[in-house]
Amino acid sequence: MKTAEEIVSTYENMLYRVALSHTGIREDAEDMVQETFLKWLQARPEFESDEHEKAWLLRVLMNLCTNLVHKKGNRGQAELLDIYPAQEQEELYLIEEVMRLPPLYRDAIYLFYYENYSTAEIARIMNQKESTVRSYLHRGRLKLRRWLENEEI
Known part of the structure; x- marks a missing residue:
């Protein structure tokens, strides 16, 4: 121990x-x-x-x-x-966008991409089904994609 x-x-x-x-x-x-x-x-x-x-x-x-x-x-x-003190400007912008997501999407995206957890591990941490976590990741990515595409226009 x-x-x-x-x-x-x-x-x-x-x-x-x-x-x-x-x-x-x-x-x-x-x-x-x-x-x-x-x-x-x-x-x-x-x-x-x-x-x-x-x-x-x-x-x-x-x-x-x-x-x-x-x-x-x-x-x-x-x-x-x-x-994230050592991140590049572009990466900081993306992190800021992730932080704008609703909490469940933000947590799933953060744990998956920044802490390198699998969907099964995230499901245990968040006390959710793995399919629910995959849904959070999918919806979070869609929101991020829409926001980023609107920023570029």
Whole structure:
């Protein structure tokens, strides 16, 4: 079983990126990451693999972020340079467009393209059917395509 220090050092940066992309506010993202680690400490779950561990932490984090966003109402505007400091201008523009998507589409697209999860893994994290995740990805891509095509006109 991993120590708390190992869990934090392994997942802190990834969880922060996901939380910031979800909440849009640095302080809220930090709070959600801390709350996620506290839930891990309270539960001390044992996992079959590192991927199961990562998926559990992500699910807890995303649930906490979703609850916070519902409670507060609006999402803040994320400082994308905080999330992706080394990205090119064009990539930052695309990330900004992804952040405009409805939360379910945004989460699916983010986990698939930026965290490299499979649709099956995303389904477990989001507590959805895999076919639903594929639908979110499809609809999210369509929205992005429409927005990007309208920008070029």
